[in-house]
Amino acid sequence: MLAYTYTGPGRFALLDKPRPTLLSERDAVVRVTLASICTSDLHIKHGSVPRAVPGVTVGHELVGIVEETGSAVKTVLPGDRVAVNVETFCGECFFCRRGWVNNCTDPSGGWALGCRIDGGQAEYVRVPYADQGLTRIPDSVSDEQALFVGDVLATGYWAAGIAGIEPGSAVLIIGAGPTGICTLQCALLKNPGRIIVCDRDAERIAFVRRHYPDVITATPDTAADTVRRYSEHGGADSVLEVAGTPDTFRMAWELARPNAVVTIVAMYDSAQILPLPDMYGKNLTFKTGGVDGCKCAETLALIASGRIDTTPLITHTYPLRDIERAYDLFENRRGGVMKVAIKP
Numbered sequence: 001m002l003a004y005t006y007t008g009p010g011r012f013a014l015l016d017k018p019r020p021t022l023l024s025e026r027d028a029v030v031r032v033t034l035a036s037i038c039t040s041d042l043h044i045k046h047g048s049v050p051r052a053v054p055g056v057t058v059g060h061e062l063v064g065i066v067e068e069t070g071s072a073v074k075t076v077l078p079g080d081r082v083a084v085n086v087e088t089f090c091g092e093c094f095f096c097r098r099g100w101v102n103n104c105t106d107p108s109g110g111w112a113l114g115c116r117i118d119g120g121q122a123e124y125v126r127v128p129y130a131d132q133g134l135t136r137i138p139d140s141v142s143d144e145q146a147l148f149v150g151d152v153l154a155t156g157y158w159a160a161g162i163a164g165i166e167p168g169s170a171v172l173i174i175g176a177g178p179t180g181i182c183t184l185q186c187a188l189l190k191n192p193g194r195i196i197v198c199d200r201d202a203e204r205i206a207f208v209r210r211h212y213p214d215v216i217t218a219t220p221d222t223a224a225d226t227v228r229r230y231s232e233h234g235g236a237d238s239v240l241e242v243a244g245t246p247d248t249f250r251m252a253w254e255l256a257r258p259n260a261v262v263t264i265v266a267m268y269d270s271a272q273i274l275p276l277p278d279m280y281g282k283n284l285t286f287k288t289g290g291v292d293g294c295k296c297a298e299t300l301a302l303i304a305s306g307r308i309d310t311t312p313l314i315t316h317t318y319p320l321r322d323i324e325r326a327y328d329l330f331e332n333r334r335g336g337v338m339k340v341a342i343k344p
Contacts, residue, residue, distance in 0.1 A: 002344070003057040003122035004323050009047045012058065014323060020118060020126035025070035028130035030084060034143040035120050035342040036061040036314075037323075037330045038151060039177070040267060044115065048269045052115050059121030059342075060086040060114040061151045063143045066134070067124065075131045081143070082134040083300065084120060084127055086151040087293050088112040091132045101132070102290040111290060121323060123344045135296040138304045145303050147341065148182065148310045154293030155265060156182030161295075162287050163238045164261035165190040172227055172236035172255055173197045175243030176204040176217075178313050178339050179265060183240050184212065185308050192238075194230050198223045198251070199243070203336050211312055220247065224255060233257040242266050256284055264288040317341040 003017040020029055038061050044052040066080045076082055088108045089101035102110050108128055113119045118126065127133045137146045160183060165171055171192045173183055176199035187195055196216045197208050205217050218226040227236055235257030241248055244266030252262050253274070262284055274286075302308040315338045318326040326340045 001123035002320050003118070004059065004320070006044055006052060006054055006056050006058050008054050010045060012045055012324075012327065014321070017057065017122070019124050022068060022070050023126065024128065025072040026129050026131065028069045028073055028076060028127050028134060029067045030064040030082060030125050030127055030134070031067050032062050032064040032120050032123060032125055032344050033081075034063050034147055035059050035344070036147055037121075037327060037340050037342065039179075041114070042331055043267060043269070048267075049115060056114065056116065057118035057120075057122050057125075058114045059119040060084075060111070061148060062120035062125065063137065063146050063149075064120075064125070069130060073130045076134050076136060080134075081137040083137055083146045083149040083296055084113070084125070085133045085135070085293055085296060086111060086113060086154065086291070087133075088117070088128050089132050089294070090129055096132075099294055100292055101294045102292050121320070121342060123320070132294070135300060138300060141300060141304050144311050144314055144341065145309070146300060148178070148313065148339070149296050149299050149303070150293065151291075152178050152339075153182045153186075153299055153308070153310055154296060155179055155291040156184070156186040157295055157299050158291045158293065159183050159240050159242070159263050159265045160186035160190060163187070163240055163263040164285070165192055165238045167191040168193040169237035170227070170231035171195045172223075172239045174239065174241045174248045174251055175199060175266065176201070176208050177242070180242045181207070181313060181338070182310060183242055183265065184208070184215065185310065187240070189302070189307065196223075196226055196230060196236070198226075201333075207338065220251065223251060227255045231257065236260060239263065240265060244268050246272060253279060253282070253284055256282070259283045259285075261285045261287060313339040314341045315339065317343060320344045
């Protein structure tokens with residue numbers, strides 16, 4: 001089968017690999033019907049994910065059809081259409097029982113798919129702990145609608161859930177890329193009074209204005225004035241940082257009101273510093289880290305009911321054989337690209 005593979009620092013290649021097989025009674029093999037490219041894949045390519053294993057098939061955003069299951073798998077059957085979770089989790093350890101599945105203590109726990117074990121930019125993929133890692137897609141939901149459920153939408157849903165967003169509050173989202181848009185959709189579910197989205201990219205700001213006309217937009221140059229104008233207590237009540245640069249990291253805490261919640265969703269290439277003397281007295285709560293993506297059934301239900309729609313994010317579609325062209329487009333952000341769908 002064709003599989004896009006991390007061959008070493010700075011190098012991916014489309015290779016012919018054996019089709020995966022079941023390695024455990026809790027595994028499933030899924031035929032991939034649609035996949036996508038994530039910024040995290042680019043982090044692997046450029047060496048920002050040291051735990052990534054050379055030789056691994058990349059890709060962790062995908063949907064497909066179950067081909068076969070191990071004897072212990074109970075929740076899905078061959079023939080089921082499924083969303084695949086970015087995280088591998090056993091469901092039984094201390095962290096999994098508390099919903100902190102990103103910290104699963106299994107050797108393949110957390111973000112393994114497409115990083116430490118073969119992922120889904122391929123024709124087939126093996127999914128460990130299939131009862132936790134696969135979620136049946138309702139018949140009324142298309143592959144395109146479900147494509148981001150297991151990763152980027154899971155990130156937005158998790159981030160909005162921990163950000164302390166209250167009805168009527170002022171929310172600042174820094175970053176209007178795919179994760180930012182998913183975070184925006186999930187924040188809207190909390191009924192805030194106003195949401196401000198900040199990005200330096202004019203095309204992404206235009207995307208927000210086109211699809212979310214009631215959302216306030218700002219650039220880094222105008223963000224401080226905009227937040228002051230649309231907040232009641234000197235800053236945003238909740239800040240969600242999904243851009244991942246030193247400037248946006250600083251903006252996140254600077255534009256938060258005292259006693260606000262600052263949620264850091266972005267994956268950073270380098271260490272960031274909290275200048276505690278400058279922050280003293282703001283009494284901020286920071287929430288950071290990888291997504292606990294165990295609410296896929298909830299987000300699929302929201303999609304089925306029409307409350308979430310991430311399909312506008314799919315701006316380009318390529319066949320798997322042309323995935324190198326897709327990566328070039330996505331990495332260089334040409335042609336108004338937001339997300340690229342890959343069809344095996």
